[in-house]
Amino acid sequence: MKSIEREHKAISNSASFVLVSKVKDYFQLIKFTLSFMVVFSTVVAFLIAPNEQFYTRDKISSVLLLFVAGMLVTGSANAINQVLEKGSDALMKRTAKRPVASGRMSVNEAGIFALITGAAGVFMMWWYFNMESAMLSLFSLFLYGFIYTPLKKVNSVSVLVGAVPGALPCLIGWLAAFGNGTIAWMGGWVLFAIQFLWQFPHFWAIAWLAHKDYTTAGFKLLPADKGPTKFTAMQSIIYSALMIPVGFLPYYTGIGGATSMFILLACNLWMVYASVLLFKRMDATSARRVMFSSYFYLMIVLLALFANRA
Numbered sequence: 001m002k003s004i005e006r007e008h009k010a011i012s013n014s015a016s017f018v019l020v021s022k023v024k025d026y027f028q029l030i031k032f033t034l035s036f037m038v039v040f041s042t043v044v045a046f047l048i049a050p051n052e053q054f055y056t057r058d059k060i061s062s063v064l065l066l067f068v069a070g071m072l073v074t075g076s077a078n079a080i081n082q083v084l085e086k087g088s089d090a091l092m093k094r095t096a097k098r099p100v101a102s103g104r105m106s107v108n109e110a111g112i113f114a115l116i117t118g119a120a121g122v123f124m125m126w127w128y129f130n131m132e133s134a135m136l137s138l139f140s141l142f143l144y145g146f147i148y149t150p151l152k153k154v155n156s157v158s159v160l161v162g163a164v165p166g167a168l169p170c171l172i173g174w175l176a177a178f179g180n181g182t183i184a185w186m187g188g189w190v191l192f193a194i195q196f197l198w199q200f201p202h203f204w205a206i207a208w209l210a211h212k213d214y215t216t217a218g219f220k221l222l223p224a225d226k227g228p229t230k231f232t233a234m235q236s237i238i239y240s241a242l243m244i245p246v247g248f249l250p251y252y253t254g255i256g257g258a259t260s261m262f263i264l265l266a267c268n269l270w271m272v273y274a275s276v277l278l279f280k281r282m283d284a285t286s287a288r289r290v291m292f293s294s295y296f297y298l299m300i301v302l303l304a305l306f307a308n309r310a
Contacts, residue, residue, distance in 0.1 A: 025099035029082060029110060030075030030117075037298075038169050039070035044302040045173030045191050048255055048309045050184070065128045066176055070169065072121030073137045077165070079114035080145035083107055088153075088217035094210065114145075129176040136172050140165040152219045159203055159221055167196035187255045193246050194301065200239035201275055202294035204232055208278075208287040228287070233279035236290060240271040247301075256305050263304040267297050 046066055082089060082100045089101035099105035118141055126134035144165035151158035174188030207214060207221040208228045214221055224231040247264035250256030256264070274293045278286040 021104075025105055026113070028097075028099050029079050029105065029113065030071070031078040032075075035071055035074040035078060038074045038166075039067055041191075041195060041298065041302060042070045042169040042173035042176075043067055044306050045170040045188065046177045048191070048305050049174050049177030049187065050255070050309075062128070065124060066173065069121045069124035069128070069137075070172075072117045072124065073141055074121075074169075076114045076118030076121060077141045077144040079110050079117070080141075081149050083110050083114065084145070084149050085217075088219070091217045092210075092213040094213055125172075125176065130178060132178075133172050133176040136168060136175065140168040140172065152221060154220065156220050156223050159200065159207075159223075162203075163196050163199040166199045167192045170195050186253055187250075190246075190249045190253050190255065191305075193249065194243070195298065197239050197243045197246060198294060198298055201236040201271060201290055202298075204236050205278075205287045205291035205294065208232065209284055209291065228282070230279060230282065233275065233282065236275040237272060237279055240268065240275045243271060244268045250305055255309070257308040260304040260308040264301055267301055271297055 043063055043066055046063070082098055085095075086100050086107060089095035089098050095101055100107060100110050122134050122138045122141070125137045144162065148158055148162040148165065151161055170191035171188040174191060175185075178184070204222060211222065211227050215227070222228065222232050223235050244265065247268045248261060250264065251258065251261040271290075271293060274286070274290045278290055280286075
């Protein structure tokens, strides 16, 4: 009798282990942390939009629906990315253990998952919000999954192309805040511009640190063919400097106040400073500083604009 109980317990533990492993694989497939960051900007842009009322039951429901829809669309794009880059991911240390690259998940399984989640996310954007945000979500998904992803092995212009779907979540969140009537686009485009420019120093810092891995996989992501050079560092300075005048736009378009304007200015000046240090020192420590600064930058800027709205 005890042996039967032990056998049942072993089977139960084994099934639980398989289930937990499968859930972990799907979390890796959608790149949960990255997807969460993307959806964070979508939700904050939604809350910043001027026609939304705060702290109502409908508002909370809308935020939850937007979060789920955003995770579905973003997760779908990341799953497509891993399907198409299965061979490349297998060559890099940082990505070799991903479910598709390692063989734990088949291409068909990941592809079906991407199709279902992408369709569900776009449908939710259309059904619960509006056609504009749904179509923009679909466009972003297509551009990231089927244009940016294969272009990474062709030319470093892929970073420019990828910055578009990378910045669209802000515009999507802004548009989702409006009904199917008249939509005020200006504020959404301002948020898009901020996140668009932010991506260049952010991504080039990552590519700087992972250059050997990316080169092994055949990716061309730095602006200089010779790898991390002063030209790359100078590009980071230029785009960080461009963020300074763009940082004043929220104030002049009415979606930010004086306090948030000075917070944005301080953040933008810090990004320029970090990029200048990278240019001067040309080392991994400086590149890591730019990378981590960029993570905090986006969070602080968006929350500053949200606090002004609230």
